[in-house]
Amino acid sequence: MKLKWLLLLALASAAGAQDLPLYTCWKTTQPVIVDGKGDEAAWQEVDPVDLVDVSFLSGDRYHTRRTEARMLWDEQYLYFYFSAADPDVWSTYGQRDMQLYEEEVLEIFIDPDGDGQNYAEVELNPLNTVFDLLLTKPWSRSGKGYGTWNPALLSAVQITGTLNNAADVDQSWSAEIALPWAGLASPPLDIAGPRSLPPQAGDEWRLNIYRFERVRQNGTQSEEQASAWSPVGKVDFHVPERFGRVVFGNRLTAVEAQSWGLVKVAGEKPATP
Ligand SMILES: [Ca+2]
Numbered sequence: 001m002k003l004k005w006l007l008l009l010a011l012a013s014a015a016g017a018q019d020l021p022l023y024t025c026w027k028t029t030q031p032v033i034v035d036g037k038g039d040e041a042a043w044q045e046v047d048p049v050d051l052v053d054v055s056f057l058s059g060d061r062y063h064t065r066r067t068e069a070r071m072l073w074d075e076q077y078l079y080f081y082f083s084a085a086d087p088d089v090w091s092t093y094g095q096r097d098m099q100l101y102e103e104e105v106l107e108i109f110i111d112p113d114g115d116g117q118n119y120a121e122v123e124l125n126p127l128n129t130v131f132d133l134l135l136t137k138p139w140s141r142s143g144k145g146y147g148t149w150n151p152a153l154l155s156a157v158q159i160t161g162t163l164n165n166a167a168d169v170d171q172s173w174s175a176e177i178a179l180p181w182a183g184l185a186s187p188p189l190d191i192a193g194p195r196s197l198p199p200q201a202g203d204e205w206r207l208n209i210y211r212f213e214r215v216r217q218n219g220t221q222s223e224e225q226a227s228a229w230s231p232v233g234k235v236d237f238h239v240p241e242r243f244g245r246v247v248f249g250n251r252l253t254a255v256e257a258q259s260w261g262l263v264k265v266a267g268e269k270p271a272t273p
């Protein structure tokens with residue numbers, strides 16, 4: 001009987017995992033300059049994901065203000081690049097660990113071993129202010145949060161438009177974050193557990209990306225656009241069961257890839273009679 005239940009549970013979780021988005025996070029051998037701009041060749045070579053409305057599990061509803069995210073990794077860092085369309089970029093919180101989620105913000109949730117416990121939350125606002133926290137489990141399950149966690153992450157924001165000026169029309173804000181692997185195993189909570197840091201090629205982690213876009217009219221918020229990479233069915237970002245799947249991959253360097261391309265092209269030349 002016990003075995004049967006275990007089997008059913010395993011089948012249920014396998015079925016659940018099937019509708020979660022999967023992203024291959026490629027290793028970069030080229031440097032990523034954390035300046036908020038995604039103009040590195042490394043970023044151009046990897047696929048973006050489009051965030052969807054967090055509330056609809058079908059994952060086919062997009063907000064009017066689109067958000068794109070990309071991920072990369074190397075021996076030292078896990079990198080994120082975001083591009084968020086936004087005709088009115090605003091923010092007031094300027095100090096680390098302020099309640100950024102009340103305003104416009106990009107958020108990353110990371111659960112390395114995917115057990116739904118001991119996960120990290122990293123947020124960034126258009127002022128390049130960071131909110132970072134470790135949680136033992138979701139708040140709804142009496143989780144405990146450690147805001148004192150301040151890993152040595154690098155971040156930068158680029159605004160195409162003007163910050164905190166509702167009188168003109170902005171285009172977007174973009175951001176880069178480099179999160180050091182070492183930070184995921186540092187006190188007060190080792191969230192990596194037995195997971196390799198940095199990960200090994202083929203390792204799968206659970207992770208989600210969110211955004212709060214807060215539309216203002218005449219100085220007051222008129223609409224909230226909450227989006228996610230993996231939608232969770234409601235406006236609650238602390239749903240680790242719904243975090244997407246990230247598989248870490250190795251890849252050839254751009255130079256190697258290019259030479260391989262040349263070799264391949266050369267090899268495909270028709271044989272001279
Ligand atoms: Ca950059």
Ligand SMILES: [Ca+2]
Nearest residue numbers: 086088089214
């Ligand atoms: Ca906005």
Ligand SMILES: [Ca+2]
Nearest residue numbers: 132147149150
């Ligand atoms: Ca913190």
